Amino acid sequence: MKHIIAIVRPEKLDDVRRALEKVGCSGLMISEIQGHGKQKGIVQQWRGEKYKVDLIPKVKVEVVVKDSELATIKETIIENARTGEIGDGKMFISTVDEVVRIRTGEEGEVAL
Secondary structure, three states: OEEEEEEEOHHHHHHHHHHHHHOOOOOOEEEEEEEOOOOOOEEEEEOOEEEEEOOEEEEEEEEEEOHHHHHHHHHHHHHHHOOOOOOOOEEEEEEOOOOEOOOOOOEHHHHO
16 A cells, blocks of 8 residues: 655645546645745745745645555646746655454554
């Protein structure tokens, strides 16, 4: 099993969520976060004054999927989160050793 953490633009969240549902990804976790990448924030202008925004709002989408579903889920997130501009985000993928459904005690892939 794999744990996917995708950091995406807030305005792309609905597209990503709908696309994941279409490909059968039923469970996900969403958190509002702030951060910056290589660009170290952005410069904006308001009423003629320029100011720097160091921490940019993003959304963290987390899913745990079967190994066999990884390629589909990964491509779905990329296709629906991409704008082609700086700040589209990142995706981190790691291995999940164990999953337990607390309610039933089921373990492994059946617990997903």
